[in-house]
Amino acid sequence: MGNTLLQYATVLMLSIFVGIEIIAKVPSILHTPLMSGSNAIHGVILVGAMLVLGSATTNLEEILGFLAVILATLNVVGGFVVTDRMLEMFRGKAKPAAAKDEVAS
């Protein structure tokens, strides 16, 4: 137990509070996109997966690391794309309707 651990623990504590504060006032219609968006964010494990594959020294480590990178990429890419698809619809209403009116007139 040293300074490094203490530093990580500090980051951990602060992140917990930020995490709670930041979503305290989310309207319920955004709960699904929020879940999906935060799902994409924990895909940052991709960085960890790259690091373990990048420092793998045995076959076992290579195989596990390779799988980890695939899974993490699925998480990141799929997560962001799905969230964007959901949110696209929220944005899409007001503008296309207005655009249609313009075309009509």
Added chain:
Amino acid sequence: MSRGTLIDLLYLVAATTFIIALKGLGSPKRARQGNLVAALGMVIAVVATFFKQIDGHGLHHVGLILLAMAIGVIVAVPAARMVQMTAMPQLVAIFNGVGGGAAALVSITEFNHIHSSHPATYITLEVLLGVLIGTVSFSGSAIAYAKLQELMTGRPVTYPGQQVINAVLGVGGLALIVIILVTGTTTLLWVLLALSFVLGIAFVLPIGGADVPVLISLLNSFTGLAVAASGFTLGSNLLIVAGTLVGASGILLTRLMSKAMGRSLANVLFSAFGSATTGGGASGADQRPVRSGSPEDAGILMSFASRVAIIPGYGLAVAQAQHVLRELGEELESKGIEVFYAIHPVAGRMPGHMNVLLAEASVPYEQLKELDEANSEMQTADVALVVGANDTVNPAASDDKTSPIYGMPIIHADLAENVIFLKRSMRPGFAGIENELLYNPKTTLVFGDAKDTLTKLVAAVKAN
């Protein structure tokens, strides 16, 4: 500035974008932008990682890393693009599960890599926690997917002594962690992995289909924690920040979701909710008379209303009828009839799911009313049209203390002058509870497939 410092700085930028993104996702205006900001942060972090030096060397196996990423992209993009909006919750479950799996794999690999150098106890502890939580999230998400995709029954799967077995599995996992810490036996890691896998399945089996979204949110939060644990092991602030943000906000979100169903999180997770048809005197219920009508009758009723409340539920999405519903709304509006949609927070399969589905069908945003507003306006509605919803309009939630859904906030369709209930059959809803509203004298039942019936309704409204 050294290369290492620059990379750490870029990681800090990435971590900041995640915070900004989560903040943005909380407001309808900035949500999409927020998501893109996070995606940008992710790209920065990944690119920076390629330049990272480990023990004085550059990253090995760069080719393999790129290959694995390419495979991931090739699978994920079409999956995320093509899947129907109704299947969205399953998809989120899958993407969450693979994230948990990745976190567990990272922890295992790192453990293999470092155990010969006798790492500090706290590092081993984080590794083991990462394996346990990540694997539970992985196998739990897989079962959640199977339930939502209807590959298996959506009903709670229960067996005698279930809670005891789950408790033993949970305690066993923790005990195993302590044993590995004390003895340093590496082979036990594989036992922990297997045990965690079984625990994830056993934990999810008794949770009914209606509660699975809450569960996905919880597992999402678990994956975040597993990522944070990996962050400790790898010494990465970025992973700790991102994982903890998701873990903490995920647990809060999970609580908000169970609150929207009027139940505690413990009740959602451990009560095997909806395992039997209960409440509302289910035994004699089938013989009671109901009033049913044709789509034409319903159409006439609506044509002469001045205000129509539409209460959509998941059945609407299953029948792929949201576009026809929007047509009906437009048709009514063109006759000068005011239309609003009463959206229950847990309508659909996830909170906010219904809004997404209706938005996809271009229903005007202003017509969507949330629970409280919808209920206060329900009295002024001449007709409440229930499409594919059931439990969310069940008056038992407010009248019947013995009902399992007692206390859940509902949309009070019965306050409207008339209720038109589109239904496939008399079968009870997702939670398996008899619905008194069906027997209300105000209620006219229109049997049939939702899309079919709605198409006929549109025609009937047009004709009148």
